[in-house]
Amino acid sequence: MLEVTTDWYLTLAAILFSIGFLGMMIRKNALIMFMCIELMLNAVNLTFISASKHFGQIHGQVFVFFVLVVAAAEVVVGLAIIVSIFRKQSSASVDVLNVSRG
Amino acid sequence: MVEALLFFAPASLIIIGALIVIFAKNPVHNAMGLVMTLVSLAIIYITLNATFVAMVQMLVYAGAVMTLFLFVIMMIGVDKKEQTTDSLKGQTFLVSGVFLILISLLAYVAISSDFKWDLWFPPVEFDAEGTPQLIAGTLFTEWIFPFEIISLLLIVATAAAIALAYDTKKRNNNA
Numbered sequence: 001m002l003e004v005t006t007d008w009y010l011t012l013a014a015i016l017f018s019i020g021f022l023g024m025m026i027r028k029n030a031l032i033m034f035m036c037i038e039l040m041l042n043a044v045n046l047t048f049i050s051a052s053k054h055f056g057q058i059h060g061q062v063f064v065f066f067v068l069v070v071a072a073a074e075v076v077v078g079l080a081i082i083v084s085i086f087r088k089q090s091s092a093s094v095d096v097l098n099v100s101r102g
Numbered sequence: 103m104v105e106a107l108l109f110f111a112p113a114s115l116i117i118i119g120a121l122i123v124i125f126a127k128n129p130v131h132n133a134m135g136l137v138m139t140l141v142s143l144a145i146i147y148i149t150l151n152a153t154f155v156a157m158v159q160m161l162v163y164a165g166a167v168m169t170l171f172l173f174v175i176m177m178i179g180v181d182k183k184e185q186t187t188d189s190l191k192g193q194t195f196l197v198s199g200v201f202l203i204l205i206s207l208l209a210y211v212a213i214s215s216d217f218k219w220d221l222w223f224p225p226v227e228f229d230a231e232g233t234p235q236l237i238a239g240t241l242f243t244e245w246i247f248p249f250e251i252i253s254l255l256l257i258v259a260t261a262a263a264i265a266l267a268y269d270t271k272k273r274n275n276n277a
Contacts, residue, residue, distance in 0.1 A: 004109040006225065009150070011212045012113050016120055016139075018204045023124030025197035031174060035123050035136050038167070042143055045159075053150045056226030058240050061152050065241070068162055069252045073259035075167050079174045080266035086178045 009050035017043035028093045030082050034075065041071045108149050115142040129175045133168060140164045152232040 020039030027033055045064045052060025082092055089096050115138055122135025140163045147156035230236060241249060 002106055004105050005218075007212065007218060008109060008113075009146070011208065012116065012146075014208050015117060015205070018201055018208070019117070019120040019124060021204075022197060022201045023120075025200075026194050027124065029129070031129055031171070031178070032124070032132055035132055035171065038136060038163075039120055039123060039139065042140065042163075045155075046143060046146065049147055049150050049152045049155060052152065052232075054223065054225050056230075058230070058232065058236055059244075061155050061232045061237055062241050062245050064152075064155050065158070065237075066248060066252055068158065069256060072162060072167060073255055075170060076259050076263045077266070079170055080263040083174060083177060084266050092178050 006050050006054045010047060013043045013046040013050070016040075016046065028095055030085070030092045030094050031079075033094065034078055034082075037074070038071065041067060105149075109146070112142040112145040112149075115139075116146070130172070133171050133175060136171070137164055137168055140168070151230070154232050154234050154237055 017040050020036045020043060023036035023039065024033055027036065045067055048060040048064050048067070052058065085097065086092055119135045119137075119139030119142065123132050123139065126132045126135060140159060144156040144159040144164070147153075147159060
């Protein structure tokens, strides 16, 4: 029976990252693009944790917490920006955003 | 056998959820696909001995972050038709090409090449579970400086969100 090695986890993380990248590029809705960023960040977390298991060190798991906090902060600020853009433009599409002036 | 099942069942759920995130039309469906991905990832973390990270993943991602997403979807509405034409010509086509190249390279490396992670870097026997004690012991000693920096980042993010959500015009009109 096949054994699940670290390669499998890394492959899964790479697939997840590629899917997030694809979504980031083909979608126009800012909200969906944020979800794709979350997918990519989670792929990186999976890489950290599988490496932590592989090398027998706890540091990978500690670093996942930092990634988590940065992701949470990014979501908070990003969603606030989306909401304030929506108030002004009544659309969440990134194609209508052609000025950076408020 | 059980080990393989515990990997492949969450792994397929993760990929299905990720595909729902990028292809579903209704933003609520996208959010639910993301929840599916995050919960399945938590299961994978448990199989990798990272129990505390799995718990935090459930609480922070599947709980707090997704609630925030759903609140924003509720505020900006789901009935908006997303514009599907490319503003850059052939963007979707080109990006899909890049994606296919990435995936096929990955398949080549994973299946047919000689590169095997386990051979290059022999795995260490690691049975220690990622309990709160073990993680806190490292986090509050070796990683204390990054920890302080990250707490500063959280405060800045909170202040920024409040500043962005504060509608100055409306406030001045009411006063």
